[in-house]
Amino acid sequence: MNRHFTPEEFTDALDDVLEAGRELHLRECETCARELAAIREIARESKSLDAAEPSPLFWEHFTARVRRATEAEPERRWWNVGWRPLGALATAVGAIALVLILKPAAPTDAPADELAQARPLTEPFEDDGTWSLLVGLASELEAGDVRQATAPAAGTADLMIEELTGEQREALALLLQKGIGDLE
């Protein structure tokens, strides 16, 4: 094979790692030999271009400068990124799951006479503890958190999920699946 060098072969030749069989071509082909010599000289000249080194004091200042810049960055731990909406969401899912688990089976078809005798919604009903629990949980939430959980700012969920480790994502997925599964 006596084809001219490919660009990759020229680079290998510069590094002196050319395949043994191709070195023969270099000895026989004046074009490739001339090209290789030219780019070798350019590489050598480029290497010799100076770059002024900064003073040792620069490095001390630079390290401190980077530290200040990174300290200005907020620490984005997963529980800091929208933790309150996550907490509100988890509480809501948990409360719904509890309601479904604890609530007695609702009658499928209420007889007409029972419906006629049903108490008006304005009258207090008998609380078996489920409603109190739900109210208690909901009272811990601020309205803003609930709004944010149900209508988060664009990208909030992505940010939250991005901050989670694989193990944390699995745990969140299980929590949500349980909540959604119970709703179904």
Added chain:
Amino acid sequence: MSESGWLRRAPRTGRAVTTARTGADPSAVRRLGDLSDTELVSAFQSGTREAFDAIVERHQRQVYALCYRFVRNHEEAADLAQDAFVRAFKGLKRFKGDASLGTWLYRIAVNVCLNRAAARKPQTTTLDDAGRLDANAVDPLRELLRSERAAALQAAIDRLPPKQRATLVLRIYQECSHKEIAAALDSTVGAVKANFFHALGNLRRMLSSS
């Protein structure tokens, strides 16, 4: 919520928090300086913020030198290098070690430099930068010619396409292997070798035509 392992991750000590806020404890940074890159990354990901200071101290010269070769201005190179390290700080928690830390930092620095290059007009070198005839030099004329040649070569490097320039800088000045360059530029070894050849070829053509 039930107590699972990841909820009970040990918080950093108050001393570490104080140190992070008021400035790194030099002695703590020196101890961290004995750790390998892998160990420093692991320490940082576990919450030791000072580990990042040690990473900066270890790699700042290389990152700065790379940035300087792009912009050839100390202040701008310092800005770019700082930007690169801030980005590294933000992304280090997700660093998985697929490439070496140094290569990963180079990748960030190259992207920072390429973004800056795309946003501004390329800095050009004029022959005025070559200096003047130094009558005290041993061979003033030869020194002037050498200086002009160097300025012309630098100007040619400035005009290279960004990827070729990045490849040239990483290969010649940072002495990275083709594999490392491929990782830094998200390319292949073959493409890097070809890019390097084309960069040198373009420099040769620009110099011969100037």
